[in-house]
Amino acid sequence: MPVAIITGASKGLGRALAAALAGRGWDLVVDARSAGPLEEAARELRAAGQGAGRGAAARAVALPGDVADAGHRAALVAAAGELGGLDLLVNNASMLGAEPLVRLADHPLDGLRAALEVNVVAPLGLIQEAMPLLRTSSYSPSYEEVAFRSDSALPGSLDSNGEAYDSHHNTENVRNAGSSELPPYIGTGGAILNISSDAAVAAYPTWGGYGAAKAALDQQSAVFAEEEPGLRVWWVDPGDMRTDLYAAAAPDDDASGRPLPATVVPGLLRLLDGGAPSGRYTAAAMPGGASSR
Known part of the structure; x- marks a missing residue:
């Protein structure tokens, strides 16, 4: 069975993605501070793993612990090794720096x-810490191969508002950029999914500290x-979601109309299933192209 580490998996997008992978039979190492x-x-x-119907029940x-602690990070990777290796690392845990x-x-400044x-x-x-395991992963997508262009929508995936889950326009670092005739880029190793934000590429009042951190994560991912x-x-802006993080960021906002994190998961799974090229991906928040944080 493939193995994933997902940080910040006790709620929100991390928990929703973990549930989807468990339902597919993935073994998981999950973390959160509480x-x-x-x-x-x-x-x-x-x-969910017991109901996957793929032989032995998936393990979780x-x-x-705190991902900022090196000992905790080592323990996460060691646990993945005990499950057989590591095929997907999801850096989902996040911190605002100021609440609200x-x-x-x-x-x-301390924030x-x-x-x-x-x-x-x-x-x-x-x-x-995980690089030795990721480099030796032999996981490959089980779905049909789909050829990607750097500026194309991911086939078969929808964002939370029915919009195509498409790649960001800044595609200098995307593999197979500009060629629709090449097969999807499928590396010999595993995959890294870093959860970003639109605040990394757009200027929103009060989102400067958080946005600066996510911008640094984007650049780090590209390198x-x-x-x-x-x-x-993959570094992915999942769009506006109804999460505890957003509630802490803007407690006076009415978040009732925001989509739940589970609605973003199909787009993330299509990255994995289709062997999408490395790059930044984003889901449009609303029809008409309004961007999300």
């Missing part, structure tokens, strides 16, 4: 340092895509 909610999520993942190892968000003139530590330094540290051609590296 032990109780994480174990509750892990029980649901094990139940729950390791509470504030203008840069008022942003606490920005913490956001950079969780959103940038920790993903780098986890990737470094990894260049340096590790045997891997697939």
Whole structure:
């Protein structure tokens, strides 16, 4: 069975993606800072794995801790190794830096340092720790091969509002860019999925600290895509979602109309299934092209 590490998996997008993978028979290592909610999520993942119908029940190892801690990152990778290896690393855990968000003139510097530590330094540290396992992954997509252009929508996938899940216009680092005749880029190793934000590429008042951290994550991801051609590296803006993170960022906003994280998962799975080339992908937030944070 393929193996994934998913950080920040006790709720939101991390939990929704973990549930989808467990239902497909993936073995999982999941993390979050709060032990109780994480174990509750892990029980649901094990139940989903039992119903996968692919031989032995999928396993879910729950390791509470802080991704900013090097010892915890090492434990996550060690757990994946005990499950047989690592095929997908999802850096989903995130930190705002200020709750609620504030203008840069008022942003606490300690908060920005913490956001950079969780959103940038920790993903780098986890990737470094996991690189030996990722490089030796033999996972390959089980779905039909689909040829991708760097500017094309991912076939068969929809974002939370029915829009095609398409690649970002900045595609300098996308493999097979500009060729519809080449097969999908499928590396010899595993895949890295870094969860980004539109705040990484657009300027929104009060989102400066968080956006700066996500912009750094984007650049870091792009360099990894260049340096590790045997891997697939995706950095994805999932669009506006109804999450605890957004509620903490903007508590006065009415989030009731925002889509739930589970609606984003099909697009993420199509990246995996189609062997999508390394690059930045985004889901449009609303019809008409309005972008999301």
